Amino acid sequence: MSQAMNVYLSFDIEVWCNGWKDLDGQFPASFERYVYGRSQKGDYALPKTLEILERNGLKGVFFVEPLFAARFGIDKLAVIVDLIRAGGHDIQLHLHPEWSDELRPIPFPGAVKKRQHLSFYTLDEQIALIRLGLDLMAQVGVEGIRAFRAGSFASNADTYRALHVCGIDVDSSLNAVCADSGPDLRGQLDFTSPQDFEGVRILPMTVFQDGTGRQRPAQLGACSFAELRGALESAEKLGVEHFVLLSHNFEMLKQGRSEPDAIVVRRFEALCRYLASQRDRFTVSTMAMLPTSAPAQRAVSLPSAGLPATLWRHGEQLARRFLG
Numbered sequence: 644m645s646q647a648m649n650v651y652l653s654f655d656i657e658v659w660c661n662g663w664k665d666l667d668g669q670f671p672a673s674f675e676r677y678v679y680g681r682s683q684k685g686d687y688a689l690p691k692t693l694e695i696l697e698r699n700g701l702k703g704v705f706f707v708e709p710l711f712a713a714r715f716g717i718d719k720l721a722v723i724v725d726l727i728r729a730g731g732h733d734i735q736l737h738l739h740p741e742w743s744d745e746l747r748p749i750p751f752p753g754a755v756k757k758r759q760h761l762s763f764y765t766l767d768e769q770i771a772l773i774r775l776g777l778d779l780m781a782q783v784g785v786e787g788i789r790a791f792r793a794g795s796f797a798s799n800a801d802t803y804r805a806l807h808v809c810g811i812d813v814d815s816s817l818n819a820v821c822a823d824s825g826p827d828l829r830g831q832l833d834f835t836s837p838q839d840f841e842g843v844r845i846l847p848m849t850v851f852q853d854g855t856g857r858q859r860p861a862q863l864g865a866c867s868f869a870e871l872r873g874a875l876e877s878a879e880k881l882g883v884e885h886f887v888l889l890s891h892n893f894e895m896l897k898q899g900r901s902e903p904d905a906i907v908v909r910r911f912e913a914l915c916r917y918l919a920s921q922r923d924r925f926t927v928s929t930m931a932m933l934p935t936s937a938p939a940q941r942a943v944s945l946p947s948a949g950l951p952a953t954l955w956r957h958g959e960q961l962a963r964r965f966l967g
């Protein structure tokens with residue numbers, strides 16, 4: 644038996660304001676929803692996420708988006724970071740550069756119109772954005788960031804050059820099933836296996852084949868628990884070393900509301916309970932713990948989940964649509 648597979652419970656942590664109009668008017672309520680997600684049943688954004696991890700003795704990797712704080716204040720970023728840090732979790736960097744033109748002062752001369760994806764920015768602009776992100780995180784006491792995930796997975800080759808310049812040596816931006824991810828790297832890099840590129844170790848988002856043969860990212864809001872368990876067990880059999888799961892601070896909330904989505908909550912509870920009960924097989928890891936010298940690994944095929952697991956998800960999707 645080879646050593647346990649590393650599983651990363653990664654969370655992209657970000658605040659949105661219902662579009663880009665009336666940002667200042669929208670921000671206070673948006674911040675409350677995205678950070679706390681308060682409801683009569685509990686606070687199902689960050690607090691409940693952290694509570695479930697804690698209860699199961701698991702550590703998450705939190706990719707925190709800090710650019711919004713250059714508009715709304717560093718104290719707001721401190722609130723987010725303090726919540727996560729209290730649980731002893733891994734805090735790394737996430738960037739949504741579509742904030743650039745909303746910041747005052749603008750972070751570089753070209754930030755005068757909105758550009759969503761990091762891949763739309765020059766190398767120098769990407770370096771400026773990553774440095775700004777690191778600086779904002781340092782202002783709230785987060786030092787030693789070594790890992791990165793681009794907003795919307797939209798890294799390109801220059802992103803890796805920029806990360807290397809900024810001293811970040813791990814990236815988890817590549818997503819094989821997201822067309823915006825690595826547009827100039829398709830065919831050049833393997834989007835489903837760990838590898839080194841431009842001095843950066845890339846751990847792509849894990850993608851598996853669902854019961855109908857479709858490729859699917861291992862994302863909490865997009866897969867049934869049975870699919871996630873099936874993919875984890877299949878990956879273990881294939882000898883996969885790193886399995887990267889994705890969620891967000893708002894993924895247990897119903898769309899556009901501050902109410903828990905009971906199906907996703909149950910799914911996250913089940914996933915954490917399962918991982919906690921299988922410690923000999925799966926090591927829930929952080930990016931901070933990743934060895935710098937690990938050899939790159941080539942997977943032979945994608946992990947997969949069975950048809951019943953995928954049909955269960957279809958049932959859940961129907962239920963969520965009807966229950967609203």
Ligand SMILES: [Zn+2]
Pocket residue numbers: 655657737739793794795
């Ligand atoms: Zn994001």
